[in-house]
Amino acid sequence: MNQAERINSFSYIRAIACIAIIVLHTFASASILFGDQIGVLTNAWSRAISNVLMWTVPCFVMTTGALLLEESRKLTYEKLFKKYILRILAALVIFTMVFRGFDMIMDGEQVGIGILLSWIYELFTGTSWSHLWYLYLLIGLYFLMPFYRKIAQFSEEFDIRYLLIIYVVFVSVLPLTNLINLRSGFYIHVSTIYPFYLFCGYAIHKGIIKVNQWLAVAAVFFSSCLIVVLTIIRWTDSIDVMEQLWGYSSIFVVVQAVGIFALFDKIKGKGSGLIHKFLLNIDRCSFGIYLIHMIFIRWILRYMSFNPYKCNEIINFFLLIIGIFIISYFCTWILKKIPILKNIL
Template sequence: MYLCRLILPLSRMSDFQQKEDTSWLDNLRVVATISVIFLHVAAPFLYKFDKISGFNWWTANVYDSLVRFCVPIFVMITGALLLPKDYELSDYLKKRVTRIILPFIFWISIYLLHVLSTLKNGFKLPFLEMLNIGSTKIAYKTTYHFWYIYMIIGIYLFIPILSKWVKRATEKDIIYFLVLWVIAIIIANPLFLKHIPDFNLKYFSGFVGYVVLGYYLSIRNFEKVKHIRTISFFIFTTGVLLTIFGTYFLSISNGRFTIDLYTYFSPNVVIAAIGLFLFFKHTNLVNPQLKVIRKFTNKHSFGIYFVHILVLYYLSRFGVNGAVFGVVFGIPLTTILCLAISGLIIYLLKKLPFGDKLAG
C-alpha cells in the first residue's frame, strides 16, 4: 500500500528534481559492491538444503535474502546517473562503452589463464571452447559473475536512446512503462507463469526496467511524504521477509532449495530494491571514517566486482570461507577479507602503466 502511494500518484513538474549531491548514489554503490560479495559467500550453503544443519541453512537464507537487491541496485544507479544526461553518440561510445570493454577483455583473459592453469589435464582445451570459455562448464565456477558484464554492456549501448525518451516522457508515460514492466516480470516468474495467460510483454521485461526505475525514483521528490525513511525501510524489510520465508516454504514444499524468489525479477526483490534505494536517497553519511571507506570502495568498485570471485577461490583454497568460525560469523568475515584483498589488488593494478584503464 505504501509503495503504491509513493510511486503511482502523478505529481506536478515541481515534484521532479535531480539532486545535485549524488553522494547517496556512491553510498548505494558501496553497499551493492559489498553485498554482491556477501551473496557469493553465502550462496553455496543454500544449495546444501538437506545436507547441512537447519540453523546454518537458515543463516545463509537470511543473509542471502538481505542482499538480493545488489544487482538491481547497480542497474538503478546506472539509470539515475546516466539517463538525465545528453549524449553525442560517437563521444558516448568512446568514453562510456570503452570504459567497460577494456577491463572486460583484460579480466576475461585473466580468468581464462586461471582456468587453463587449474585444469587437471593441463592446457588440452579445444580452441573453440577457449573462445567460449565464459559460458563453458569448465569455467563456470570462476567466471559465472561475468553475466553481469554482458548485461551491462547491452544496457550501456541502449542508454543514449533511452535517455532521449525519458527526458521527453511525462510521468504518466514513465509509470505506464514501469507498470507494464512489473506485469511482464510477474508473468515471467515461474510461480505465476502457470496461472496467468501468456501475454507477450517481453519487450517490457529485463533489466532496462530497473534503469528506468532508478531514473524515476532519483528525480521524483518524496520530501513531502512524512516519515519517508521509515516507510522506505519498511518497504525494504517487507521485500526481504517475503524472500526469506517464501524461499523457506517453497524449499520445504519441493524438498530442495528453490530459487524462484531469489531471482532479480521476483516482485519481492523489486520491492526490497525500491525500499533501499529510497532509504539511501534520504539518508546522509556524516561519519568521516565511513566517508573514507566509501571513497576508496566507490572508486574501485568495478574492479572489485571483476576480481572478487578469483579472490574467493584462493581464499577457499587456503581454508577461508563462509564456514570459518561458523556461518554466522564466517560469511561476514570472509566478505570483509575478500573486499579488502580485492580492493588492494585493484588499487595496486591502477598504479601500473595503463592499469587504470584495465583494472576497472
C-alpha cells in the same frame, strides 16, 4: 540536490552494494559447495542470507539510470562507445582471460590451442564465471542508452509512470502464476526487468516517483522478511518452483531494491568524516572489487576446500568476508596504478 550531494548518495549505495555482493557470493558459493554436508535448516538460512541481498545489482542499475538518463548530462555516441562500452568490453575480455587462466592453473590443464579456443567460446557465449553476466547486461543497456535517453527526455511524468507499471505487471507480477503451474500468454516484447530498474532509478531521483521515507523503510523490511521466510520454506520443503521469488524480476526484490535506492537517494549534504571517506574509497574501487573478489572466493572455498560451516560458522564467515573484501580492495587499488587498467577498473 546539487552535484556533490548526488554523487555522494550514489557513491554510498554503490559502496555498500559492493560489500553486500561479496557477502551474497560468499554464502551462495558456500551453500552450493557444502550444502549436502550441512543440515537443511543451516543450508536454508545460508541461502536466505544470499537471497535477501539480491537488491545489489538492481541498485547498481538504478544508479546508472539516475545518472545517464539525466537530460543535462551530455552523452554523444563517441563518449558512449569510448567511455562506457569500450571500458566494459575491455574488462570482459581481460577478466574472462584471467579467469580461464586461473581455472587452467588450478585444474592442472595443459597450455594449448584448446585453452585459447575455450576462452573465446566462453567470452562469446557468456559461460565464463557467472558473476560476469553483469558486464553483458551493462553492454546491452549502454547500446540502447541513446534511445532510453530519448524516452526519458520526451516523456511526460505520466508516461514514465506508465512504463514502470507495464514492466512490473508483465515482467514481475504475471510470472508469479508459474507458482501454480499456470503460464501467462501475455508478454511485452522487451521482457527483461533491467530497463525497469534503469528508468525507476531515474524516476525516483527526478521526483517523478515519490517514495516516502517511512514507506521505503517498510517496503525494505517486509520484502526482506518475506524473502527470508519463503527461502526457508523453499529449502525445508524442497519446492523448486519458488526459486523465481528472489530472482531480479521478483516483485519482492523489486520492492526491496526500490525502497533501498529511495532511502539512499534522500541522503543530502556534502558528507564528511571517516565513514564518508571509507565509502567513497570503496566506490572508486567497486568495479574492480566486483570483478576480482570471486577469485578469492573460489580459491578458498573450492580449491582450498575450506568449509566455513565447520566449528564456529559466524566467526568463519565474518573473517572470510572481511578478508576477501580487504584483499580484493587492495588488489584493485594496486591494479588501478597500472595506466591501462586504471581506466578500466
